[in-house]
Each structure stands twice: as C-alpha cells, then as structure tokens.
Amino acid sequence: MTQARPVTITTIAHEAGVSIASVSRVLNGLATRPATERKVREAAERLGYVPNHAARSLQSRRTGQVAFAMADISNPVYQAMTRQIQHTLRVGGYRLLLHSTDGDVKDEQELLDSLAQRYVDGLIICPIRITEEHLAGMRATSVPVVSVGWVGDEPPVDSVLTDASTGITLAVRHLFETGKRRIAFLNGPLDTVPGQERLRGYRTGLARVDIAYDESLVTTRDFYRADGAAMASELLGSTPDVDALVCANDMIAIGALDVLRDRGARVPEEIAVVGMDDTDLATMCWRPLTSVSLGSVEQARIAAAMLLDRLTADRTAPPVRARVATVPPQLVVRASSDPAVGG
C-alpha cells in the first residue's frame, strides 16, 4: 500500500501524449478529433482517473452540493422532508448536506454566514426562530436560499408556505361537529415560527365556530413528546372538563396519548386528540391519530425544485424576485377523534 500519487489530467496528458487542454476537452465532451478522444479515454480508463472535486469547484464555482437545515432530525416530519429533498436533488445531480440546528438561533445564524464559504451551492432551511440578523443574513446570502416556513411578510428569499390557520380551523371545526366544546391547545414555544403560526390558527379556528378563546385551555412547552405528556397532565389537572386536545405537532400528540392511555381515558369518547404534520407516527400509535397534514413532503418537494430552478437559472438573465409557493393543509381523520373511523 504505497501512497500512490493521484492521477490527474496531467498524468493522462503525459500518458496519452497530448496536452492537458485536450484531456480536459475530451473529459468535458467538447469537440475533439476521434483519434485524440480515443487516446485520452483509453489512458483515463487505464489509469483509473477520477476528477478532483475541489479543483473542479474552485474553477467552476459550483460544488454540486445543497444543504438542508432544520431543527432536529429525530422529528419524523423532517425525516420525511429530508427523504423527499434528497430524492429531488439527486435528479439534479446534487448531493445533500444535513444540518441539524437543534433550534438554536446562533447556530442557524452561523450557518447562514458560513454559506459564504461556498461549500454548497444552495440551502433549504426550515427556520424555527427568526431574528433581524436572520433576515439580514438571508437577504445577503451568497447562494440561493429557499425557506420552508414563514420568514416575514416580505420574504427575502423564495419560500414555500402552508396555511396553518386553515389547517387548525379544519381540526377545530371537525371537533366541534363531533360535539366537542372544550378544545384545548398544546403548543410549542411562542418565540418560534411554528409556535406563533399555530396559536394564531387555533384562535382563528375557535372564532369560526363561535367558541370563545379560553386562556386556561392553552398551554405551551416544547415540541417534543415529553412536553406533550407534561402539557396533557397539566391540563387534565387544571381543567378536567377538556374534551379535546389539539396538538401543535404529532410528537406532542403522542405524548398526550401516553398520558391518556396511562389514565385509562376513553379516546375519543371522553377526550379526542388531534395532532399536526400527519407523520407516519399517526398510523402507528396507540390510537390512530387524527392529524392536520401541512403537506410537508410536498413542501419539501417544491422547495427542492425551486432551489434547483435557481441553481440552473441563467446567471445572465434578469434576477427573479423572491417567489412564494403555498401548499394547502388537509385534515386526516382517524380514530383518535372519530369513533366511527377504523384504523
């Protein structure tokens, strides 16, 4: 195992008896005399030539890589999105770089800054908290950025949104129609984008069915399963007459179901549960979970496509303003809210 010198186009040129320019041309499919092409290809094959990625990007100013940043890979929503993004990117010949920020603002900020190093050609980000620096950073990025989720009413970058308000409204109306009146809301942190959006959605939903907003029915913690359990316990203790739990995501809902199962509560007769994101979890858990689909996978698909579009866009063409795409929410009814539904 001697430390062999890497094979470069110079090696090939030498071997084939041509110039490095010719080698480069052949390898890039430019016009060349058949004889030359043959010689080069043969030498390249024989030597097992592989282009050097760094050298190529230095010259071409492209890396063939795209980063996806989100709060936490262990959340099934992001997993599904990651999967979809990787799939779409692969078609465009891009590799995927994962970046899990743990919802840390500073980390996201650093990420945006580091983009200037150009180790990726573009970024898809699910912002969890938005600060002014954040927005400034997005406006000033050196590479195209696509945001999945709200980043201001005048988005500085392409973004793909969903209408959480409408989504939760669907859920609330559904619960109302099945006779529920004391509909609680288990939310994530209010200083996060999803947290705010979803609270607004909950209020809108209540208003639509003429139920007054009752502060004692709203509780806030983080987006994890344990938080869902804690919030559910708290609510059941403080407000025993709740008859429905709307949860800001499926993880929270699973946590709530944990508690309900422990207590032997009858779901949905006594208390109904609705999750959000409609992840795979919804069909696996104790009671199949009714969930508000925010079309995350579709959002991911669109985001990746938007980015690919930016990446392949003609650099000389006039710049295109930030675009916004929207994915409609959808309510998927299962047993946790409707006894008539099977699995």
Add this chain to the structure above:
Amino acid sequence: MTQARPVTITTIAHEAGVSIASVSRVLNGLATRPATERKVREAAERLGYVPNHAARSLQSRRTGQVAFAMADISNPVYQAMTRQIQHTLRVGGYRLLLHSTDGDVKDEQELLDSLAQRYVDGLIICPIRITEEHLAGMRATSVPVVSVGWVGDEPPVDSVLTDASTGITLAVRHLFETGKRRIAFLNGPLDTVPGQERLRGYRTGLARVDIAYDESLVTTRDFYRADGAAMASELLGSTPDVDALVCANDMIAIGALDVLRDRGARVPEEIAVVGMDDTDLATMCWRPLTSVSLGSVEQARIAAAMLLDRLTADRTAPPVRARVATVPPQLVVRASSDPAVGG
C-alpha cells in the same frame, strides 16, 4: 445587487498593505508581528472576508466533510444513527453528507467509487448487500471507511458490529420462559447482511432452548411495515398455532401489530411480538413493543469516533490494521411480550 467581486486574501493583502503570505499566516494563527496581525484582521473584518472552501481543500486535501450512507432515511434506526453521527462529527468540526442508497448495490458501488473524487474525507456506511466488488471497493478506497455491520470475516475496513445471534437468543429465551413454543420469525431479504445475520440468530436462539427449527414458521419479505403486515397475515393463515412473532426489525413488528390489532388478537396472551433495533417506535405503537436493542446509536457513536480517529491520525505513522468494535445486544421487555410489564 451588483455582482460584487468576492473578497479574497489578495483583496485583504492589498487593503492592509501586506503580502498575501502574511494574510494567510495571520488567518491561520501563525507567528506574526502584532502590528501586521492587527492590520490584517481589521481589513478582513471590514471587508467581510470568508475563506473559500474549494480553494482550501484543493490545497490542504481536506474537505471537512464526512458521508453517511445507509439504505433508507425513513427507517428510524438510521435516523437515530444519523443524529448521533452528526453530533459526534460536529465536535471534530466535520459536516455530514447524507446518502440514502435504497439498498441498491449499484448505488453503493458508485458511492464507493466516487469517494475517489475526494468530496469527503471519510465515509461511514451501513452495507445492506455485500458483493465482491463491494469488498474490493472498500479495500481500495481513497479515504477512510468505517462500516457499521458485517463486511466479511476479514473486514477490509474498520467496522463496528453487534451480535445479532445473541440478541435474538435473548428474545427467544424470553419468549420460551413466558410459555411460548411456536415462535415464528419474520425476516427481511436473505441476500442482505442483516437478513442473513438475523436468520442465523433465530436458529441459534431456538437451538439454545431446544426447540426444533420449523421452516413453516419462517417467512421472508422486505424490511418495511407493509411487509410485516403481509408476513403476519400469511403466518396466521398457514400456521394458526403460532404464539409468538420475532421480527427482524421494528418496522416489520409494527406491521405485524397492525394485523393483530385488526383481528382483535390479544397481545401478548394469545400471541407475543418482539421487534428489533429498539427504536422510538417501540414505545409509541399500539402495544408497547418488546425489542432487541442492537445498540445502533452506540454503534453509530463508535463508528464516528473511529472515523475521526483515522482522520486525525498522523499520516506519517505506520498504518493501523482494520479495527473491529463490538456492541452487546440487549433485550428490552415491554407489553407486547409480557403482560406484567406496563408501558
């Protein structure tokens, strides 16, 4: 938004009135006169300098990136591993590149080959199918590779293993002790590494408790939930006296539980279910799932650490032979196999 010329060390050198060599030295923390250092830092700050990643790797032959390749991100095992790997790598200052191969041999092969482009400094791979070319490719890689899972008795690369046989033996013994005698096995494809390993484990386990191997109790499909459901239906139809299902992973187990729930089977009294991998799913599903933990997260941690070690190893030091680490399996008993256990 004019297409500004990027700020390079040349720009800084010019601005600070020093040579590019001095700039580079300051930026890399080498000895410099305080006055020079100050001038350079000031200029760099003012101009918003950011080093160019491609140029840096071209020169340094390092990318600061590591790839993780596995069959499918939507499998919770790989999610947990991904999370752990990213975590460990971050400490070493490396970024994570994800590569989901869908279990395709050709794709994995291409990946190994493409490593020669040096777009990453190393690779962690969970091989699903092993071919001769595969092994050859691993032996000949241009960058360090760590395998999570078996890659031959004379592993060509560092690898971290677990003892699936012992793991499944634990499960079988446990089932035997709770009175089960007709213990079926729901496996993944036999031409995969995990599929083979786990079948062997099942047979070993049976032998340990003196139960004869019965072919009609073994079924094989793929590793997904739908396959688990299909296999469970099949078994219940063909061999109604089964009283336990050992599943080759948690996804299969979930699928099996789907069927049992639909049929109103009493789990575990009538029929017990044991999964494998002990993923988060095990605590979420219909009946909390007893599962054989193969220590995947720990495996991932070790793999990442091993790789970091290779990456930071002294290149001039004598080469170290392939190392093998082993993580012990563990049985986590839950309600799906033991009525005495709560959640």
Add this chain to the structure above:
DNA sequence: TTGTATGCGTTATCAT
C-alpha cells in the same frame, strides 16, 4: 483541432 499559458483562492517553501 490542438497546445500554451493564465487564473481560480489557498497554503507552503523559499529567500530575504
């Protein structure tokens, strides 16, 4: 069509 020469942005090796 082909070869020569230059640049991409860094780091590293020399002198000075």
Add this chain to the structure above:
DNA sequence: ATGATAACGCATACAA
C-alpha cells in the same frame, strides 16, 4: 517576521 513565488488540479482564452 515578511514577501515573492510555486504548487494544488482543473478549465479556458487565445494563439497556432
């Protein structure tokens, strides 16, 4: 301590 200069591997404008 600092500056000129040569790599690193590839692509390309230009000359031949």
